[in-house]
Amino acid sequence: MQKITDYIIKGKGIGALWLLLLGTLLAFLSAYDIHHTLPSAVPHIQQFADEFFPIEVENGKVVSPQDAVITHTYDFHGIPFTITLDTTKEVLEEGAKPGLYLTKSYLYSVSEGEVRRQNLADIKLEKKDYTPLLYRLIRIVVWTTILVAPFLNFLCFLIAVAFYALISGLSCSLCRKEMTFKSKMRFNTLLFIGVYVLTYLLYFVGIHISTIAFFLIMIALQLIFIKKLPA
Numbered sequence: 001m002q003k004i005t006d007y008i009i010k011g012k013g014i015g016a017l018w019l020l021l022l023g024t025l026l027a028f029l030s031a032y033d034i035h036h037t038l039p040s041a042v043p044h045i046q047q048f049a050d051e052f053f054p055i056e057v058e059n060g061k062v063v064s065p066q067d068a069v070i071t072h073t074y075d076f077h078g079i080p081f082t083i084t085l086d087t088t089k090e091v092l093e094e095g096a097k098p099g100l101y102l103t104k105s106y107l108y109s110v111s112e113g114e115v116r117r118q119n120l121a122d123i124k125l126e127k128k129d130y131t132p133l134l135y136r137l138i139r140i141v142v143w144t145t146i147l148v149a150p151f152l153n154f155l156c157f158l159i160a161v162a163f164y165a166l167i168s169g170l171s172c173s174l175c176r177k178e179m180t181f182k183s184k185m186r187f188n189t190l191l192f193i194g195v196y197v198l199t200y201l202l203y204f205v206g207i208h209i210s211t212i213a214f215f216l217i218m219i220a221l222q223l224i225f226i227k228k229l230p231a
Contacts, residue, residue, distance in 0.1 A: 005229060008187045009179075015189030016154075019161065022193055023153030026200075031145040034138070042134045044074050052085050053127040055102075057120045062087045062104050092117075157192065164188040164218055171222040177229055187229075191221055 051072055056064040071084040082099030092101050092108045092115070101108040109116040165184040172179055179187065195217055199209040209217075 004190065008183055008190070009230065011183075011186050014182050014185035015161070016158065018189050018193060019157040020150065020154045022196065023157055024150040026153055027145055027149035030149060031142045034145060035142050038138045038141070039135065042131060042138075045134060046129070046131050047074070048072075048083065049125075049127065049130050052083070053125050055085075055123070055125045057123050059122065060105065060120050062102070062120065157196075161185060161188045161192050164192060164222070167219065168222050168226065171219070171226050175223065175226045177226050179226075179229075187225070188218075188222075191218060191225070195221065 052070055054064060055062065065085075065087060067088050069084075069086050069088060071082065071086075073080050073082045075081075082097065083101075084099060085102045087102075087104045089103045090105045092103055092106070092110075096108070096110050096115070098110050098112060101110060105120065107118045107120060109118075162185065165181060165188045168179070168184045168188055172184075195214060199214060202209060
């Protein structure tokens, strides 16, 4: 505990390296998850292409296939998802079940109590094997996550810590303690990493911490630990 206190009060920098390490770790975890999760969707996507393609849209209207009705329910990790192609209708009828619907003129996304409609863009989708392309796209996403996400995470974390460092000025006033802005940054960096890792672990056991709850936990811990810092 004394080493942590010495780092907060007498250390150098603002804790940016710790935030970069956290951002990098999360990026690699995300890339690992993508690498092991998305490939399982490829057979479902190819099955969709085999059943629904070719599809051609010109001037915002489906011109191929004409007067076709195709519907299929896919099971993805135990979750049913229905897709319907119905070019016999211009618009979707009321009372449609949750799913994705393509009519002659619109694409509909139907969920419980909500229907979203989108105009069609001109496109031509051929019936062919998309598997190699899909696996290539997954590799691109994985490597983009590895190379780009660490810095995006770092930037978001740095902004968040700077915000909490400003807020901790009020906590210092309430606790009658004085801290430089850099020491506030180091303090909130350690606090932020601890709370973030905790919420990350709780997520895997089904406990979700909202943004408001995260904020309140940070403020509460600021008050608790600032009181314990030397004057």
